[in-house]
Amino acid sequence: MENFIVSARKYRPSTFDMVVGQKSITGTLKNAVRTKQLAHAFLFCGPRGVGKTTCARIFSKTINCENSTPEGEACNECESCQSFNESRSYNIHELDAASNNSVDDIRSLIEQVRIPPQIGTHSVYIIDEVHMLSSAAFNAFLKTLEEPPSHAIFVMATTEKHKILPTILSRCQIFDFNRIKVKDIAEQLAYVAQRENIECEPAALQVIAQKADGGMRDALSYFDQIASFADRNITYQSAIQNLNVLDYEYYFKLVDFFLAADISETLLVFNDILNHGFDSQHFISGLNRHIRDLLVAYDGKTVELLEVTDDTKQQYLEQAKNTGIQFLFKALQITNQCEISFKSTQNQRLHVELALMNLCNLSPKSILSIVEKQTEQVKQNVQVESKEKVQPQEKPKAKVNLSPPSALNTSIGNVLNAEGKTLVRKEKKQVEDNQERNAVFTQEQLLDAWKYMVESVQASSPLAYNLVNSVKPLLKDDYVVEIPLSSDFQKSTIEKARDILMSKLIEKLNNSKIKFAYNVSEKARPKSVYTNEDKFKVLNEKNEKLDQLRQRFNLDFG
Numbered sequence: 001m002e003n004f005i006v007s008a009r010k011y012r013p014s015t016f017d018m019v020v021g022q023k024s025i026t027g028t029l030k031n032a033v034r035t036k037q038l039a040h041a042f043l044f045c046g047p048r049g050v051g052k053t054t055c056a057r058i059f060s061k062t063i064n065c066e067n068s069t070p071e072g073e074a075c076n077e078c079e080s081c082q083s084f085n086e087s088r089s090y091n092i093h094e095l096d097a098a099s100n101n102s103v104d105d106i107r108s109l110i111e112q113v114r115i116p117p118q119i120g121t122h123s124v125y126i127i128d129e130v131h132m133l134s135s136a137a138f139n140a141f142l143k144t145l146e147e148p149p150s151h152a153i154f155v156m157a158t159t160e161k162h163k164i165l166p167t168i169l170s171r172c173q174i175f176d177f178n179r180i181k182v183k184d185i186a187e188q189l190a191y192v193a194q195r196e197n198i199e200c201e202p203a204a205l206q207v208i209a210q211k212a213d214g215g216m217r218d219a220l221s222y223f224d225q226i227a228s229f230a231d232r233n234i235t236y237q238s239a240i241q242n243l244n245v246l247d248y249e250y251y252f253k254l255v256d257f258f259l260a261a262d263i264s265e266t267l268l269v270f271n272d273i274l275n276h277g278f279d280s281q282h283f284i285s286g287l288n289r290h291i292r293d294l295l296v297a298y299d300g301k302t303v304e305l306l307e308v309t310d311d312t313k314q315q316y317l318e319q320a321k322n323t324g325i326q327f328l329f330k331a332l333q334i335t336n337q338c339e340i341s342f343k344s345t346q347n348q349r350l351h352v353e354l355a356l357m358n359l360c361n362l363s364p365k366s367i368l369s370i371v372e373k374q375t376e377q378v379k380q381n382v383q384v385e386s387k388e389k390v391q392p393q394e395k396p397k398a399k400v401n402l403s404p405p406s407a408l409n410t411s412i413g414n415v416l417n418a419e420g421k422t423l424v425r426k427e428k429k430q431v432e433d434n435q436e437r438n439a440v441f442t443q444e445q446l447l448d449a450w451k452y453m454v455e456s457v458q459a460s461s462p463l464a465y466n467l468v469n470s471v472k473p474l475l476k477d478d479y480v481v482e483i484p485l486s487s488d489f490q491k492s493t494i495e496k497a498r499d500i501l502m503s504k505l506i507e508k509l510n511n512s513k514i515k516f517a518y519n520v521s522e523k524a525r526p527k528s529v530y531t532n533e534d535k536f537k538v539l540n541e542k543n544e545k546l547d548q549l550r551q552r553f554n555l556d557f558g
């Protein structure tokens with residue numbers, strides 16, 4: 001049987017250029033080799049499996065190479081390079097500080113450091129997981145680090161930079177390694193697959209890359225694992241099955257159900273997910289991420305932040321179109337809250353189910369929003385009534401409406417039918433009365449009513465509140481209220497909250513013929529609230545000498 005070499009070893013980069021996703025670091029190291037300006041101590045920081053040790057090894061090989069290329073790469077041909085490539089070089093010493101962290105371990109290292117290399121120019125000491133050294137060991141090491149022999153170079157690697165003593169940090173050249181991007185990992189996997197003649201679907205590589213969370217080594221070992229499981233044909237299905245990743249189709253399905261306010265289907269899907277052995281916390285954090293991705297896909301500018309294949313990106317774009325910015329914000333709040341309080345809850349399944357129901361209730365089609373809307377209407381009408389007590393004895397009685405709104409689907413409709421008793425609807429006659437309201441009002445009264453409206457929507461629609469609070473409406477003929485706006489987005493924000501805004505104005509001005517007209521133009525963009533001159537005036541009121549100072553130095557408002 002052929003000897004199997006794991007891909008992480010087989011495809012370990014042997015030159016700086018082959019290192020994936022750390023271009024700026026390898027560039028700097030190459031420059032250092034090329035210009036022969038070598039520091040004596042380096043600290044490589046970053047998450048596991050992103051190439052710290054690999055770079056340290058390439059670095060030691062390159063500085064010992066007998067004819068390194070003009071770009072600062074090792075030739076991989078000379079005797080020194082070959083001894084490195086065959087792991088028999090005496091110029092490199094690796095110490096794993098996780099298991100050798102005592103003073104004695106460091107002392108024996110220091111002993112070794114004194115001996116100059118027999119072949120090559122430099123001895124490189126790689127100390128992995130250096131934050132694990134005991135503080136006594138650190139102190140013993142400090143002296144050597146401060147005055148190392150000219151042939152010695154230390155490369156310390158750590159995943160936890162904050163645990164490194166400042167005295168060490170200040171003596172090192174520090175390199176921060178990044179998590180490798182999903183795209184870069186997926187590309188490298190595709191390269192390996194091609195070299196190994198392994199069939200694979202791009203979506204599968206994407207899943208592996210995402211699961212690896214920025215680490216190349218992990219990605220490659222997942223890759224090996226699935227390749228052998230799936231008999232060298234890596235499909236999306238085999239990948240999610242092997243890595244215990246929840247199929248993102250579930251999330252797409254769920255969001256569709258949220259938008260349709262379909263609580264029953266939503267709960268069934270969740271049940272299905274649990275039956276497949278996924279835990280609820282895993283699920284909710286995945287859902288959180290999915291909604292974040294929709295939010296990112298919602299705006300053309302941020303689409304690039306999506307780390308998915310092109311096909312999936314299209315799917316995100318389409319679903320994002322069906323949602324709304326307000327839906328996404330609120331949904332994100334709900335999933336986030338659910339994730340945060342997950343650990344402290346007793347019944348975790350119910351906890352997630354409640355969040356799912358809340359998500360369904362965000363839809364304008366949900367029974368809750370219909371009930372809320374109607375209750376709001378009733379409240380308004382009742383208020384109007386109490387103000388219009390012209391002939392109280394003739395006032396028609398509020399009627400109790402037992403039938404649920406027609407849009408409901410049956411099962412939930414039945415549950416909520418009982419609740420429906422509280423649903424009070426006004427008789428048509430009353431509505432007609434409302435339509436006759438046409439009290440005349442002035443621009444000043446409009447501004448007054450506007451202010452009242454702004455205050456009353458502050459809690460319920462914060463987005464609209466910010467907007468209406470900053471604009472000044474203008475009264476036109478026929479009770480048309482012109483609203484100056486600076487973008488279509490602002491217009492749609494107002495349109496979404498139109499019912500509530502309008503009802504407040506009607507209530508205050510006692511005129512139901514009011515209409516909104518939008519005047520969208522760039523000029524309406526409010527200028528910054530305080531100019532520098534404004535600020536200066538306020539300060540000058542507190543201290544008059546300020547203006548004298550300004551005049552003396554002939555200063556202007558920048």
Ligand SMILES: [Zn+2]
Pocket residue numbers: 064065066067068074075076077078079080081082
């Ligand atoms: Zn060489």
